[in-house]
Amino acid sequence: AQSVTQLGSHVSVSEGALVLLRCNYSSSVPPYLFWYVQYPNQGLQLLLKYTSAATLVKGINGFEAEFKKSETSFHLTKPSAHMSDAAEYFCAVSSGGFKTIFGAGTRLFVKA
Amino acid sequence: DARVTQTPRHKVTEMGQEVTMRCQPILGHNTVFWYRQTMMQGLELLAYFRNRAPLDDSGMPKDRFSAEMPDATLATLKIQPSEPRDSAVYFCASGLDNANTGELFFGEGSRLTVL
Numbered sequence: 001a002q003s004v005t006q007l008g009s010h011v012s013v014s015e016g017a018l019v020l021l022r023c024n025y026s027s028s029v030p031p032y033l034f035w036y037v038q039y040p041n042q043g044l045q046l047l048l049k050y051t052s053a054a055t056l057v058k059g060i061n062g063f064e065a066e067f068k069k070s071e072t073s074f075h076l077t078k079p080s081a082h083m084s085d086a087a088e089y090f091c092a093v094s095s096g097g098f099k100t101i102f103g104a105g106t107r108l109f110v111k112a
Numbered sequence: 113d114a115r116v117t118q119t120p121r122h123k124v125t126e127m128g129q130e131v132t133m134r135c136q137p138i139l140g141h142n143t144v145f146w147y148r149q150t151m152m153q154g155l156e157l158l159a160y161f162r163n164r165a166p167l168d169d170s171g172m173p174k175d176r177f178s179a180e181m182p183d184a185t186l187a188t189l190k191i192q193p194s195e196p197r198d199s200a201v202y203f204c205a206s207g208l209d210n211a212n213t214g215e216l217f218f219g220e221g222s223r224l225t226v227l
Contacts, residue, residue: 043218
């Protein structure tokens, strides 16, 4: 069985500050891991994905995530937050069966 | 610009009425997922299909919900009878069953309000 835990339902940062959104996963098989972003009244969009290649994955809008198998983590970071980054972020896990399970989401607030 | 199309975008109905939500996946995609999003439960996987065959609908209340893919260009999610607790945003997503990607493409959702 697979599961995803996102630590912190809300994260607030100042514009220009580091963004760190935490995600831990559980999977009985080597996982594929994803981060998606959701803006108000829209569907989810893929930010980045890990599929067993490089452990440091770069995505769109300056985001990146590092897969750490020993910690079963896939935390999302961005060096400098921008106002436009305010949204809800979802970590997700899937296995070879393609079934994708999402975490509860973390809402990011960016203060001016 | 390929996208997943969902209809209706908004639906308000009364308890007991039948609700049907439709999804047109991206042409060429062979997997389709239905998710329900609420404040309390987050994103819940209701059902998913591969090559039009249902693979897993364990997340769906069987007594009132049904999901089908009449053809490769249409997926439907039906609720009969609807209840206030079904109020949520229902998302359809499609993808290509490829071990190198696994990316899902989401529609904009159908916001359902059951009074």
